[in-house]
Amino acid sequence: MSIVAERAVAPLAVPPASNAVIEKLRKFAELGRGDVGALDAVCRNRRTLAADEDLVQEGRRCYSVFVILKGVGFRYKYLSDGRRQILGFLLPGDMCDTHFVISDRSDHNVTVLSGSEVATIAIPELKRLVAAHPKVERALVRAVLVEVAIMREWLLSIGQRGARHKLAHFFCEVSTRLRCLGEVGSDGSFFLPVTQIELADATGLTVVHVNRCLQSLRREEVVIWSRRHFKILDWDRLQQLASFNDAYLKLDRP
Amino acid sequence: MSIVAERAVAPLAVPPASNAVIEKLRKFAELGRGDVGALDAVCRNRRTLAADEDLVQEGRRCYSVFVILKGVGFRYKYLSDGRRQILGFLLPGDMCDTHFVISDRSDHNVTVLSGSEVATIAIPELKRLVAAHPKVERALVRAVLVEVAIMREWLLSIGQRGARHKLAHFFCEVSTRLRCLGEVGSDGSFFLPVTQIELADATGLTVVHVNRCLQSLRREEVVIWSRRHFKILDWDRLQQLASFNDAYLKLDRP
DNA sequence: CGCAAGTTTGACGCTGCTCAATCACTGTGG
């Protein structure tokens, strides 16, 4: 039973000037040729980051926003005793902290995992972009709304679900989001470079307990994993465990 | 030791046309006379609600937004097994679901407590308002940012704090927000019409445990309460228990 | 090869949950 996905991406259909952000925002609004061009231009300043390099730090002033082009990032916050809560994951195409357009301070940290690629956009540049491209602005606002909906679902999950159910929900959400990006194989496998430590901090559990729960999910042949590669064997069961409904991840264009 | 506040409001300083929303948004932007007038006009359609009447229901279409003028409301979400998570509280001046401007569906419920007064604003009316009054729009966006910051803090709290600390944090946050509204007496007392059931659903604890924790806080003379009236006796201790920092509730105007 | 980071396992016990009963308060109808 191999865990590794056969190449999930479909490179054929991708138009010349495209990247993860463009693909994502296209789902939220009908973008014109000019919109796409402007988005592409604004993502020109790219870099690949070392693991655990913070993009944004609590309390610091920020003069630019970031877009994940490749890899995974997450927001997090510390408690004074050192406990950490992960607030949400950033997948390719996610733009973080668009709110710096209004406020230049952050109340939380953002980091990326091993060798992710991000684009840096200066705030004035972003302002010009949305001013000149109302459809892009609309799409960005929608993206933010989905992000907040995800936070509500996390509150529900962390507050009310039991440990196995929290993990099940996490896998449902992340794999659904990755599937939208074409990064889940037809066999339900995907690559997610998070450690059990991060899984723990995201769900409000301890590493030890996460480990045991994962194993029980493996024993029941729901999810298996091996070195950051996960594979969902029984989606129905997983969804049922999580009482997962993907509605909150989508925003129907009215 | 009486719990009830001596009248905390200062009716003298209030200008003729004002309400909770105007007061709140004034903290986020310098509003002109026209802005205030428009806000006042838009809040004309008021009504007082029966307890536990839902303003918004999950999955339903919505054609208007609501503003809390008096009283308390909250957002919540159910799990399929009936467990409920409260996602956040709405205090006077809070406008809920401004995002209906973009999407007309809600993924969660909103309700108000006993005899709150709300204003209903039709979406097109709100759109006209923000289009004609950029300062109001700016203030509304800021209000949303603070709301999201509160959600992040709740994720941290629910995920990482212990029971007593969750409650302490809850009291810190709510009393700080109420203080901004002038609804906390100089002796630290305030009226908050929530039951221990709601406290439990907000913190992800059970009623029984909430009760025991509250009592331990009372025994230690940190907080006391009696029929919806709370009084913070030892703010420093409470803040320390919660490791509370009010920064996330404020947005410095740059 | 040897270290560092992450995973896995075991033993133990506390925090917080469940179940269940009682008490207190408020509003209702007779």
Next chain:
DNA sequence: CCACAGTGATTGAGCAGCGTCAAACTTGCG
């Protein structure tokens, strides 16, 4: 005015889910 019901607060007993501590093991990497 009181009996009664409904809602919320309080208490107790018992227990389990999850955390803590600690150690061994596995994998990646210079």
